[in-house]
Amino acid sequence: MKIRLTSVYVDDQDKALRFYTEVAGFVKKADFSQGPYRWLTVASPEEPDGTELQLARNDNPAAKAYQEALFQQGQPAAMFFTDDIQRDYERMKAAGAELPMPPTKVTGSTIAQAHDTCGNLIQITQLHRG
Numbered sequence: 001m002k003i004r005l006t007s008v009y010v011d012d013q014d015k016a017l018r019f020y021t022e023v024a025g026f027v028k029k030a031d032f033s034q035g036p037y038r039w040l041t042v043a044s045p046e047e048p049d050g051t052e053l054q055l056a057r058n059d060n061p062a063a064k065a066y067q068e069a070l071f072q073q074g075q076p077a078a079m080f081f082t083d084d085i086q087r088d089y090e091r092m093k094a095a096g097a098e099l100p101m102p103p104t105k106v107t108g109s110t111i112a113q114a115h116d117t118c119g120n121l122i123q124i125t126q127l128h129r130g
Contacts, residue, residue: 009058010118076123085126
């Protein structure tokens, strides 16, 4: 088995698409609409055929409650990995991202956090090798 898709709930899909492409650096993979429903995904430009992240509307009350609870508890809705956290942190900062946690060393890795402008906290992680 493989993981091909995971989702984050967002309060505005257009705003989410701007953040995840223009700030986080992903590329739009799929964007299809049928009536009020929109299937919207992004992927890493380093692995365009790899795992996709669905930017799913939080119009379901359970999804909205879950998203808000994670954010209030400071829990990331998604975790992304990088080989150079300082470079990506500075790039995202220059693009206007709100970054409540700068690169911080923790056991086995360095992490940073960003608000995605759509109701989520995301974590950027660089694993320490060796």
